[in-house]
Amino acid sequence: MTFFLDQLLNGISLGALYALIAVGYTVVYGIVQLINFAHGEVFMIGAFGALSTWIVLGTVTGGSTAWWNLPLMLVGGMVVAVLTAVLMERFAYRPLRNAPRLAPLITAIGISIFLQEFVRLFFGEIPGFPDAKAAIPFPQIDFFTGDPVNVGGVLVHRGNFFVIGALIVCWAFLWWFVNRTATGRAMQAVSQDPDTSRLMGIDVDRIIVVAFAVGAALAAVAGVAHGLRYGNIDFRMGFLAGLKAFTAAVLGGIGNINGAVVGGLTLGVVEAMATAFMPGQFGGPSWKDVWAFVLLILILVFRPQGLVGAKVVDRA
Amino acid sequence: MSIDSPVAGAAASGHEVGKREMLVASHVTMRFGGLVAVDDVSLTVHTGEIVGLIGPNGAGKTTFFNCLTGLYKPTSGEVRFADRLLPPKPRQVVVAGMARTFQNIRLFPNMTALENVMVGRYCRTSSMAVTSILRGPKYRREEAETRERAVELLEYVGMKGQGGHLARNLPYGDQRRLEIARALATDPQLLLLDEPTAGMNPQETRQAEELIFKIRDSGMAIVVIEHDMRFIFNLCDRVSCLVRGKTLVEGTAAQVQSDPRVIEAYIGSPEGEDGAENA
Amino acid sequence: MRIPTIFTLELQKRHHRIGRLLALAGGLVFAVSAYLPWAYASGALDDMSYLGGPSALQFLGLALGLILAICATMGLIEPWAGAKGVAPALLKVSKRVGWTRGAKVTGIGMLAYIGVVLLAIVIELGGLVTVEWGGWVALAAAVVGLIGTRLITPGRPPSLERLRTPGWVGILAIALTLLGALLLAAYALNQVDGGSFVVILTFAGVLAAFILRSGLGGWLSSISQRHRTVLVFAAFAVAFLFPFTQNGSDANMSIATQVLIFAATAVGLNIVVGLAGLLDLGYIAFLGAGAFTAATMSQSAFATIGWKPPFIVVMLIAGLISATLGLIIGSPTLRVSGDYLAIVTLAFGEIFRISMSNLDGRDGPDLVHGSSGIPAIPNLNLFGFDFGAVHTVAGIPLGRFSNYFFLMLLIMAVIVLVFTRLNHSRIGRGWVAIREDEKAAEAMGVNVFGLKLLAFAGGAFLAGLAGAVKAHVDQSVTPDQYIFLESAFLLAAVVLGGMGTVMGVILGAVLLKLVPEKLRFVNEYRMLLFGLLLVVMMRVRPEGMIPNQRRVLEFHSDDEELIDEIEEDLPYEFAEES
Known part of the structure; x- marks a missing residue:
């Protein structure tokens, strides 16, 4: 039973991580009907941005791992991630807005490879920064790392507190932002009908940038969470995490923010449970990604509208 | 093969108006969620005849077409073509001998x-x-x-x-x-035309009319959706008027033309809001 | 997009004569400067330190200078010859050539060429002082030439493609062009020095730009339309001759064989992407399936299947297994399309790779020894022909890789045949219709699902064949050769080269594989540049280098002028024959 609860909690925290990334896919898709497949790389960049912030801080603090490092790292990661996402939108995606679907997709692949390689090749070139060609240890911030905490008989990995807490805070923030601010309402309007919104005086380009930025900020939070959870980061981490988060976004109905959160949590729990309880030779960690991909295919083929979405009728 | 006959092979069936049932759609209903777009519509088309389908915008004419041609699977009802049940697959419908055009042109x-x-x-x-x-x-x-x-x-x-x-x-x-x-x-035996003269000037409309007559004379059955009343009444042997998904009237062109309910559906009654200007 | 310029039309109108003279002088001086020493010492490029004896690379520069000089002169000669009535037949041809456009692009190209050369000298010898006076003369000449060409008024568009030429001229031109390409490629490949390779690549680029801008390209493409079979046979003949230019060295043949395997797979992928319009991001799995099948049935001591049929049979089985996988991967197309389909194929590719690494006897049945794969795959022996041995033909020894090169060439021929024939058939028309409007195609009786499956299965079958050979060329098969990046690489070859054309994809594949192989420093930044290239290409020329006309239309659906232009030049298969 304890093992089951362990796995459940493990799944929820994994799912929270996916959910934070999935929001980025969903927000952008909701506004421009574009699947930004380079979003996984934004998540990776966010993690590296946070690490860089900590290293720079370390020149003053001597490598302190006190709790107050964390907010600064989050901000640093967000700045870098948001900057990356905004530049990517401006220079790669915006010129292709009316191009055939193939063009932005190939562009996204190009951006992904470029960003991965950029980090791999040049991160270590900055004086005082570690070489990024292999995995880099992530700073062990006090309280969020260290021995697991015993909560009612269940040993909880401390990183889990952070990621679940972050998801709750971000979700609340998003709800407030989308429903209670002028920009958020403008986003809703653009997602309904961009042309009419433009006629109503909404700066659609700006809204699209905001969508990319919001997604990137949450991805950066996820990047930090990933670092705390696994203890290290590497330039390849965006590929798989991005794909799984995309699965989560589709699972929850792409374009739907709450759906992305629900989808992420569902996927995380299913993955953790499947890894732990799948019997026989085809279970266990070496097959878990295969099952995740199988799930992705099944969802895309049989429920592309998500678990709760309604079927959209296309007219002849 | 003579150019005057577009009907390959089947041309032999000739011009025997109303002799044989080509298409029998019975009690076709199409629901989208709560919306009933086509409600229990039946239509029979015989070889060599032109049947007109009229009705205000949103009456369900194109949806009905889509049900006939397999783009939609009707919620209930059945479509028989040349005495065989038509499967709701566009390709098999074409193979069976029924071809269509689109309201908003869909060429390659x-x-x-x-x-x-x-x-x-x-x-x-x-x-x-x-x-x-x-x-x-x-x-x-x-x-x-x-x-x-x-x-x-x-x-x-x-x-x-x-x-x-x-x-x-x-x-x-x-x-x-x-x-x-x-x-x-x-090589269809039945041609479905969805607003073949929409957006045309009078001269183009007349040419289209001639073309459709020529096709009919070669022995092919035709179902045509149209808003242009003059066109419909010149052309069609029989006319069926759809309003809000239901068959309002069906009969010869003259019968339908003079039916007060049709006139009401188009211009008259307070609910006939959007149909008038397109008629 | 207009680039702001100081060379306005008024300025050009006033000074175009000076411009021509400057361009002429620049070109001539540049050509002559090839005889001057460009480098201080012999260590840079191919030794440019002699006075009076140009090196091979300097001869390339000389050629550029002469091209510019000729282009500039023709603008002066034409009015004169027209007035005097000299050689009216030649003049007619000359009037169709875009001399001015050619001059302008050569002006830029000359500067780029000398820039790359001087940069290479500076890097390889260390410091600016290593550039000899001749190098500076050449640079000055290039600058003068560039200014001159900029001052010339814009020329008329070339119309060489409408030139009627006798058949033999066309065939001869095709043969010569391909022969030139072969020699240039052989020459470039034999460079050990990375700098020289870049210089040759720059020269090739400038030459290609000149050919395109001057209208020669249009002419070449119109004659290759007319003599399609000649072109194809000549291209294969040239490729066939390639091993004979290597003097028995197998180093380049190893690269060439890998390039050929890559190109053949890319052409196979082009059936799926270019013709059927389906994005497949897991295509490398089919190559992998072919390779693993061949490996497990090979004579290798590590092969896990006891049955070891002859290679022909193995190849067919490999193709069929790949095709079956293709059917499975293609089956979601019944319900999924667009971006989602791309992700589904990507997921299939990853599932294939991870499954192969897991089939190691611990996490699954021991079929391929997991991530260590199947090593020690012996060379092929077909009908007594040993692919591992050196065979001497006409005094030229042909090594192991040459043997495989010939085999791959044969497979390439099959793939190209399948591609072009399917493209120009009922099936090809169906694919275009699906790309254009899937719903309408279905409503017109096109078997949409069947044709999509056919594309997937057919493309996979061909990749399976290539994979079976690859297993023997590489001598070992491991799952990490078949990662997503390789699929992206294949897709890039298709996208960069040109969707829907064979020539484009082969060009794209050659560039993508060859350049990193020959350039060590590029190799490190290979993926970075590649990612950037994809992004830039999608913005600047999404249809690829040598595109299919219809693809151009699809990517530029709002450019009315371009559409009309293309409609006028529609190749014969588009038009009504009567």
Whole structure:
């Protein structure tokens, strides 16, 4: 039973991580009907941005791992991630807005490879920064790392507190932002009908940038969470995490923010449970990604509208 | 084969108006969630006759067409064609002998006019990969026939010598005609035309009218959706008027024309809001 | 997009004569400067330190200078010859050539060429002082030439493609062009020095730009339309001759064979992407399936299947297994399309790779020894022909890789045949219709699902064949050769080269594989540049280098002028024959 609860909690925290990334896919898709497949790389960049912030801080603090490092790292990661996402939108995606679907997709692949390689090749070139060609240890911030905490008989990995807490805070923030601010309402309007919104005086380009930025900020939070959870980061981490988060976004109905959160949590729990309880030779960690991909295919083929979405009728 | 007859093979069936039931749609209902777009509509079309389908915008005419041609699977009811139950698969409907045009023209814009018509021949030819790669005798024969037939059909609809133009660059009237030629290329016995004269000027409309008559005279049955009343009443042997998904009146052109309910549906009653200006 | 310029039309109108003279002088001086020493010492490039004896690379520069000089002169000669009535037949041809456009692009190219050369000298010898006076003369000449060409008024568009030439001229031109390409490629490949390779690549680029801008390209493409079979046979003949230019060295043949395997797979992928319009991001799995099948049935001591049929049979089985996988991967196309389909194929590719690494006897049945794969795959022996041995033909020894090169060439021929024949058939028309409007295609009786499956299965079958050979060329098969990046690489070859054309994809594949192989420093930044290239290409020229006309239309659906232009030049298969 304890093992089951362990796995459940493990799944929820994994799912929270996916959910934070999935929001980025969903927000952008909701506004421009574009699947930004380079979003996984934004998540990776966010993690590296946070690490860089900590290293720079370390020149003053001597490598302190006190709790107050964390907010600064989050901000640093967000700045870098948001900057990356905004530049990517401006220079790669915006010129292709009316191009055939193939063009932005190939562009996204190009951006992904470029960003991965950029980090791999040049991160270590900055004086005082570690070489990024292999995995880099992530700073062990006090309280969020260290021995697991015993909560009612269940040993909880401390990183889990952070990621679940972050998801709750971000979700609340998003709800407030989308429903209670002028920009958020403008986003809703653009997602309904961009042309009419433009006629109503909404700066659609700006809204699209905001969508990319919001997604990137949450991805950066996820990047930090990933670092705390696994203890290290590497330039390849965006590929798989991005794909799984995309699965989560589709699972929850792409374009739907709450759906992305629900989808992420569902996927995380299913993955953790499947890894732990799948019997026989085809279970266990070496097959878990295969099952995740199988799930992705099944969802895309049989429920592309998500678990709760309604079927959209296309007219002849 | 004579150019005056677009009906390949089946041309022999000749001009025997109302002799044989071609298409029998009975109690077709199409629901989208709570919306009932087509509500228990029945329609029978006989060989060699032109049936008009009229009604205000949003009456469910195009949805009904989509049910007939397999684009939608009707919620209930059945469609029989030449005494066989039609499966709701667009391709099998075409193979069975029913071809259509679209309300908002759907040509293949980056193909030439000729190629567009040649695509229509797809379902009547059968060379597959191996003979296509080896350029076998069957491939050569079929390819020559396809091309020849496509040229013929272009001439038949009055587009002789235009085959080399890209479909997207054709004038509007020619695009409509090309769509008809493409549909004829599938050797249909029944042709469904969705607003074939929408957006045309009077001269183009008259040409379209002549073309449709010519097709009818070759023995083919035709169902046509139209808003242009003069066109419908000139052309159609029988007319069916749909309002809010239901058959309001069905009868000869004269009967429907003089039916007060039809006039009301179009211009009269307070609920007939959006239909009037399109009539 | 207009680039702001100081060379306005008024300025050009006033000074175009000076411009021509400057361009002429620049070109001539540049050509002569090839005889001057460009480098201080012999260590840079191919030794440019002699006075009076140009090195091979300097001869390339000389050629550029002469091209510019000729282009500039023709603008002066034409009015004169027209007035005097000299050689009216030649003048007619000359009037169709875009001399001015050619001059302008050569002016830029000359500067780029000398820039790359001087940069290479500076890097390889260390410091600016290593550039000899001749190098500076050449640079000055290039600058003068560039200013001159900028001052010339814009020229008329070339119309060489409408030139009627006798058949033999066309065939001869095709043969000569391909022969030139072969020699240039052989020459470039034999460079050990990375700098020289870049210089040759720059020269090739400038030459290609000149050919395109001056209208020669249009002419070449119109004659290759007319003599399609000649072109194809000549291209294969040239490729066949390639091993004979290597003097028995197998180093380049190893690269060439890998390039050929890559190109063949890319052409196979082009059936799926270019013709059927389906994005497949897991295509490398089919190559992998072929390779693993061949490996497990090979004579290798590590092969896990006891049955070891002859290679022909193995190849067919490999193709069929790949095709079956293709059917499975293609089956979601019944319900999924667009971006989602791309992700589905990507997921299939990853599932294939991870499954192969897991089939190691611990996490699954021991079929391929997991991530260590199957090593020690012996060389092929077909009908007594040993692919591992050196065979001497006409005095030229042909090594192991040459043997495989010939085999791959044969497979390439099959793939190209399948591609072009399917493209120009009922099936090809169906694919275009599906790409254009899937719903309408279905409503016109096109078997949409069947044709999509055919594309997937056919493409996979061909990749399986290539994979079977690859297993023997590489001598070992491991799952990490078949990662997503390789699929992206294949897709890039298709996208960069040109969707829907064979020539384009082969060009794209050659560039993508060859350049990193020959350039060590590029190799490190290979993926970075590659990612950037994809992004830039999608913005600047999404249809690829040598595109299919219809693809151009699809990517530029709002450019009315371009559409009309293309409609006028529609190749014969688009038009009505009567």
